[in-house]
Amino acid sequence: MSLRLRTGLLSFLLATSLIGPAPLAAAAPPPSAEQIIQVTGQALITSTTASARQAALDNAIRSAVEQVLGAYVQSSSSLKTTDEFEKxxxxxxxxxxxxxxxxxxxxxxxxxxxxxxxxxxxxxRPTLEHELKAFLARKGDPRIIVAIPEQILRRPTPDPAAETEIQRALITAGYRVVDLKQAEKNNVRDVVRGTVSAQGLQELATRYQADLLITGEAFAEEYGNVLGQRAYTARLELKVIDLATAQIIFSDAFTGTGMSATDSVAGKTALQNVAKVAAPNLPKALLTWLSGSGQAASRTFSVRLSGVPSFKVFSETLASLRNTQGVHAALSRQYDAAGTLVEVEFDGSPEDLAVALEDLGLKVTGLSAGEISVSY
Incomplete structure (x- = not known):
């Protein structure tokens, strides 16, 4: 999978590889591209009142930019950020x-x-988000499957409203959502309705060349009439799964409501509205996964090895890999005639790990946001 962000990658994430001091375009963006923030700025008066006033205005601008940036990455005591991202x-x-x-x-x-x-x-916002996205470009450009089984209780669901809204938000944000045919979508939904094994997730990754699965369950239920409109409430349980390792990187539940003159439209509106509530939580979850930060383990990559000459050589490779800078763990998950699989907890990007593997004398034959194929 190519790790280059597509032209036009868009509205939620971040910046030119650790940002050089190149000046920005002087022309102001159109009003539709701006977000208005009300803030307070302060500065100490150390020389003239005029210079203190300008310093206070500069402080206010920084505060406003931090607020918009915080909509994507909200730091707290429970969220660690990498030194690279802090810089x-x-x-x-x-x-x-x-x-x-x-x-x-x-x-x-x-x-x-x-x-x-x-x-x-x-x-x-677009200029700021372009900066954010360029930062992520060095971390990998994941392909995402969105498959959320949903229903309007006691009524048929004509098409997936919550799933469609999550897809729209991701596409608007510049993420690469896998375009599945209707039959394929139905197949994936059937798979995720049951208990999905790690092998089943890896099969999805292989079949659709995907890195992440956004799934869960959504339903809407009628609760009465409001001002002559049919009123529905909806619940969306959402989780994001790393297909290479089956690790859940995000899980939460959301509720919403919707009203319309008819039951079918009211139910779909409730499902769409609850997805709109959930969607803003995904950028931080995806950024955390891409940057390898957060409370969970460091980002885990699957490394598939082919042509392993012997188990002794494989063990020596594992030992060398565990001593590689940035590697926190290298665990053997499979060693048999069908192939060899290692899970590697690593602080850097897929490209960084690929280079580290080649430094160990291996040849990289494939690379995606979550999986690297190498041969001896």
Missing amino acids: FQQQLMKRSDGFGRVVQVLAENQNNNTYTVSVRVAVA
């Missing part, structure tokens, strides 16, 4: 004036040695 954020904030501009000053005052401004800032 990226610091570089980004140094250029915050290129992503935002003050469009309205609401209030300003001087209190002792502090100058404070309350302003509205227009943040150029």
Whole structure:
């Protein structure tokens, strides 16, 4: 799988490989491309009032950019970020004036040695998101299957509303959603309705050349009339699975409602609305997986080895791999006539691990966001 982001990769993630100081285009983006944030900025008065006022405005712009960035990656005590990503954020904030501009000053005052401004800032979301996406480009460009079985209780479901909304959000965000034919979609939904084994997930990955599966269950149920409209409530249980390792990287449940003059439209609207509630949680989950940060284990890659001359050589390779910088664990999952499989916990990108494997004398024959094929 190619690891280059497609032209036009879009609206939620991040930036040119650790950001050089190249200037941004001077022209302001169109209003539709901006998000207006109301913030407060402060600065100490160390020389003139005018310079303190400008410093307070700059502080407000940085705060607004941080808020928009936080919509994608919200740091907390429960979320670790890699040193590389922290460095990226610091570089980004140094250029915050290129992503935002003050469009309205609401209030300003001087209190002792502090100058404070309350302003509205227009943040150029596409420019900021382009920076974020370029950062992820070095981490891999996963192919994603979205298959969410859903139903409107006691009524037929004409087509998948929640699944469609999640797909739309991912595509809008620039992710590569696997385009399945209707029969293939039905097949995948049937698979995920049952108990999916690790082997079954790997078969999905192989068959559709995919890296991640977004699945779960969605249903909508009537709860009465509201102002002459049919009212439905919906629940969406959503999880994201790394197909190479069967590791669940995100799991949560959401609720929503919908109303319409007819039952079928009200049920579909409720399913679509609950998916809209869930979709904003996916960027951080995918970023965490791509960057190898978070509370869970480091990002795990499947390494398939072919042409292994002997078990002794295989054991020596494992030992060398475990001593490689950035590798936290290398576990043998399969060694037989059918092939050899190793799961590797690694801090870097797929390309970084591929280079490390070649440094061990192996030949890389295949590469995706979650799996690397090598031969002796």
